[in-house]
Amino acid sequence: xxxxxxxxxxxxxxxxxxxxxxxxxxxxxxxxxxxxxxxxxxxxxxxxxxxxxxxxxxxxxxxxxxxxxxxxxxxxxxxxxxxxxxxxxxxxxxxxxxxxxxxxxxxxxxxxxxxxxxxxxxxxxxxxxxxxxxxxxxxxxxxxxxxxxxxxxxxxxxxxxxxxxxxxxxxxxxxxxxxxxxxxxxxxxxxxxx
Ligand code: SF4
Numbered sequence: 001x002x003x004x005x006x007x008x009x010x011x012x013x014x015x016x017x018x019x020x021x022x023x024x025x026x027x028x029x030x031x032x033x034x035x036x037x038x039x040x041x042x043x044x045x046x047x048x049x050x051x052x053x054x055x056x057x058x059x060x061x062x063x064x065x066x067x068x069x070x071x072x073x074x075x076x077x078x079x080x081x082x083x084x085x086x087x088x089x090x091x092x093x094x095x096x097x098x099x100x101x102x103x104x105x106x107x108x109x110x111x112x113x114x115x116x117x118x119x120x121x122x123x124x125x126x127x128x129x130x131x132x133x134x135x136x137x138x139x140x141x142x143x144x145x146x147x148x149x150x151x152x153x154x155x156x157x158x159x160x161x162x163x164x165x166x167x168x169x170x171x172x173x174x175x176x177x178x179x180x181x182x183x184x185x186x187x188x189x190x191x192x193x194x
Contacts (some may be wrong), residue, residue, distance in 0.1 A: 043065070055190075061077070163188075164176055
């Protein structure tokens with residue numbers, strides 16, 4: 001990189017950030033233009049989504065490209081500037097949304113740690129769903145209340161609580177509520193209120 005004297009620097013400043021000044025500072029304008037043209041989201045497909053982390057519901061834009069082998073590669077996730085909710089901004093948690101898909105530390109299978117154990121073991125989705133279903137049934141059977149202390153029929157499950165997630169759509173929220181009420185749950189909560 002060429003040496004720039006203080007006088008050179010002032011001259012560059014007077015000329016603004018024009019090409020001559022940038023070249024004097026060692027920047028290659030041709031390279032800069034080429035770099036801009038190869039910007040890593042250039043030509044990428046733009047998809048809209050919602051941050052899954054909290055009830056604010058900030059809008060996201062995900063940029064993807066299709067590789068030559070047909071696979072889809074996620075290039076970038078950022079705040080959606082057109083959203084009236086976040087106007088392109090994301091909090092530090094939302095700004096890491098891309099790591100949900102790309103982090104090398106992402107857990108991709110159900111993990112189970114038996115009571116008293118200090119080890120996690122990988123399970124199949126089928127085995128984990130069966131285990132969860134069995135736990136729900138056991139807890140419901142053990143805590144179901146058919147009549148309250150005054151003899152009123154209540155048919156409620158007091159031993160299970162349910163909390164909905166911030167990324168629930170209205171339909172998912174409706175469905176989850178129906179299922180939980182069907183099981184007799186009375187303790188229902190939503191992250192939006194937490
Ligand atoms: S970006 Fe932050 S504030 Fe917005 S929804 Fe995600 S977690 Fe909530």
